[in-house]
Amino acid sequence: MIPVEIGRGFGGRFVPETLIPALDELAEAWGEARADPGFHAELDRLARAYAGRPTPLFPAQRLAPGRRLYLKREDLLHTGAHKLNNALGQGLLARRLGKGRVVAETGAGQHGVAAAAVCALLGLECVVYMGEEDVRRQHPNVERMRLLGAEVRPVTYGTRTLREAVSEAIRDWIASPGDTHYLIGSCVGPEPYPDVVATLQEVIGREAREQVLAAEGRLPDAVVACVGGGSNAIGLFRPFVDDPEVRLVGVEAEGAASLSRGRPSVLHGARSYALADEEGRILDAHSVSAGLDYPGVGPEHARLRESGRVEYLTASDDEALDAFRLLSRTEGIIPALEPAHAIARALELDADLLVVGLSGRGDKDLGTVIG
Amino acid sequence: MSRLAIYLMASAELPSLAEVAVDAGADLVEIGFPHSDPLADGPVIRRAAERALARGMDVDGCLDVLAEARRRVEAPLVPMTYAAVLEAHGPDRFVADVRDAGASSVIVADLPSDAMPDLARIHLVAPTTPTPRIRLAAERTDGWLYLVSVTGTTGPRDEAPPLLADLVRRAREVTAVPLLAGFGIATPAHAAAAARLADGVVVGSRAIEAVEEGGHEGLRALVAALRAALDAAAPARRAGDASAASPI
Numbered sequence: 001m002i003p004v005e006i007g008r009g010f011g012g013r014f015v016p017e018t019l020i021p022a023l024d025e026l027a028e029a030w031g032e033a034r035a036d037p038g039f040h041a042e043l044d045r046l047a048r049a050y051a052g053r054p055t056p057l058f059p060a061q062r063l064a065p066g067r068r069l070y071l072k073r074e075d076l077l078h079t080g081a082h083k084l085n086n087a088l089g090q091g092l093l094a095r096r097l098g099k100g101r102v103v104a105e106t107g108a109g110q111h112g113v114a115a116a117a118v119c120a121l122l123g124l125e126c127v128v129y130m131g132e133e134d135v136r137r138q139h140p141n142v143e144r145m146r147l148l149g150a151e152v153r154p155v156t157y158g159t160r161t162l163r164e165a166v167s168e169a170i171r172d173w174i175a176s177p178g179d180t181h182y183l184i185g186s187c188v189g190p191e192p193y194p195d196v197v198a199t200l201q202e203v204i205g206r207e208a209r210e211q212v213l214a215a216e217g218r219l220p221d222a223v224v225a226c227v228g229g230g231s232n233a234i235g236l237f238r239p240f241v242d243d244p245e246v247r248l249v250g251v252e253a254e255g256a257a258s259l260s261r262g263r264p265s266v267l268h269g270a271r272s273y274a275l276a277d278e279e280g281r282i283l284d285a286h287s288v289s290a291g292l293d294y295p296g297v298g299p300e301h302a303r304l305r306e307s308g309r310v311e312y313l314t315a316s317d318d319e320a321l322d323a324f325r326l327l328s329r330t331e332g333i334i335p336a337l338e339p340a341h342a343i344a345r346a347l348e349l350d351a352d353l354l355v356v357g358l359s360g361r362g363d364k365d366l367g368t369v370i371g
Numbered sequence: 372m373s374r375l376a377i378y379l380m381a382s383a384e385l386p387s388l389a390e391v392a393v394d395a396g397a398d399l400v401e402i403g404f405p406h407s408d409p410l411a412d413g414p415v416i417r418r419a420a421e422r423a424l425a426r427g428m429d430v431d432g433c434l435d436v437l438a439e440a441r442r443r444v445e446a447p448l449v450p451m452t453y454a455a456v457l458e459a460h461g462p463d464r465f466v467a468d469v470r471d472a473g474a475s476s477v478i479v480a481d482l483p484s485d486a487m488p489d490l491a492r493i494h495l496v497a498p499t500t501p502t503p504r505i506r507l508a509a510e511r512t513d514g515w516l517y518l519v520s521v522t523g524t525t526g527p528r529d530e531a532p533p534l535l536a537d538l539v540r541r542a543r544e545v546t547a548v549p550l551l552a553g554f555g556i557a558t559p560a561h562a563a564a565a566a567r568l569a570d571g572v573v574v575g576s577r578a579i580e581a582v583e584e585g586g587h588e589g590l591r592a593l594v595a596a597l598r599a600a601l602d603a604a605a606p607a608r609r610a611g612d613a614s615a616a617s618p619i
Contacts, residue, residue, distance in 0.1 A: 016497070020499075157418075267455065279460075280458055
């Protein structure tokens with residue numbers, strides 16, 4: 001494989017030299033864990049008994065009358081979003097590595113809650129970095145993290161959102177790589193993180209593929225998911241990537257559309273698309289949904305965009321809010337604002353049979369929507 | 372004699388500040404080309420970068436102040452920046468442009484030693500770096516090796532770096548290139564302690580703070596104190612050895 005360099009390829013490791021041994025150690029442990037049936041058995045046991053897998057695939061008949069639109073119900077997962085799939089796997093990895101301390105970043109708070117829950121479950125110390133703006137707009141999740149025993153550290157500079165939270169989590173890890181595991185929440189960051197997170201989220205797409213085949217006897221015309229960093233989307237898409245008849249659609253927030261409006265740059269240790277200016281400076285993202293309010297995206301999405309296998313569209317704040325209300329009224333399901341972006345675009349697609357990733361539930365967003 | 376490198380953020384005042392630093396005893400000036408997301412930097416340099424960007428200090432502006440500093444001082448000048456800046460400017464063009472403006476080399480804080488071997492730069496190694504990687508970095512580095520003295524980001528610490536002795540010992544086993552220790556070296560006492568081990572020190576965050584607090588004279592006082600501490604700690608050490616005639 002040609003190495004990723006400045007100006008070539010997507011992914012790589014653009015981090016201070018201090019972190020390289022910790023990334024090597026993680027890559028080795030990840031390789032061993034993937035090959036270890038014991039790791040998979042424990043992850044599967046926790047996924048079922050603790051997290052609530054498999055999650056249902058629900059036909060939303062009143063949301064999309066006359067069509068077959070299925071929602072993959074990650075909102076029903078313990079802690080309220082798909083983030084737990086990754087947090088459980090990485091928590092087990094941290095334990096394999098003998099690290100007693102975990103740092104994480106969070107935007108909407110869903111990954112922070114998942115990380116805090118897993119650390120409580122496995123007896124690990126947990127520190128979560130969260131932008132001050134997100135602490136304000138996602139306050140219930142801050143209280144949840146604290147109840148679960150995590151320390152929440154507000155980040156008070158820059159945009160005070162996910163971008164700075166990731167930077168501060170990485171800086172913490174630079175200072176403590178010996179005893180700390182960085183539990184990154186999306187398929188971003190230096191190698192091997194994007195593949196670790198995507199692989200741990202693949203369970204979403206594996207289940208959805210089996211479930212839609214069982215229900216309909218064929219593959220869907222389209223699979224749709226929201227994309228911030230991109231972990232729920234990559235997890236849902238991966239098992240369909242080799243099915244050319246299935247259209248794959250990622251939906252970014254209009255004000256945080258790294259793939260649709262950005263350019264290749266280097267952010268948080270990887271080369272990928274990002275919102276950046278002609279000098280390489282990272283620009284501010286804006287989205288009503290804290291989980292999509294991020295100026296970068298995972299490198300695997302950059303490759304899928306360049307290959308043309310996945311189409312990337314955008315949805316505005318207002319479109320997401322409309323979809324949020326529509327799903328609540330028609331199906332009795334309050335979605336998180338993040339997947340509301342996917343629902344908004346899915347309803348317009350020229351497709352009869354669709355699977356849409358409902359990546360999380362909307363309890364955390366009531367304050368934002370109702371105001 | 373211990374070498375003293377001073378890090379300053381690119382600004383309109385950079386040429387005159389570089390002149391003051393060299394006049395007060397600095398042997399090399401690192402020039403921060405500001406980036407919006409400087410992962411290797413602690414709060415002092417991050418804030419300095421934010422201010423520089425807010426004042427419109429783009430790469431062209433950095434090249435201008437670098438060229439002006441080159442006209443005013445003889446000492447080597449070394450831009451320090453991040454991969455995203457090289458990505459936007461084009462990595463080869465970046466290196467060519469800074470050389471044209473008078474730079475001796477460059478430092479890219481988030482480009483590890485195994486990446487892009489053809490991009491000539493000063494390599495960094497850290498206390499966590501295994502010895503074989505130190506050897507690789509030393510083989511590839513452009514003149515001297517930057518020892519990251521602490522496990523952490525840039526910024527002043529309360530004590531002299533305790534991990535430096537082991538890092539210097541391991542580096543000396545595999546290379547004869549000069550070793551300059553930076554990250555966390557703030558006071559003359561830290562500098563003296565580091566200089567007893569390495570061939571010199573880099574002082575960054577504390578130099579930025581000295582400018583913030585006391586302008587040109589604040590910087591002059593800090594650099595002079597550092598110079599005096601280094602000279603007292605390692606007077607004319609290893610005179611005539613290979614590193615004394617090194618590029619820095």
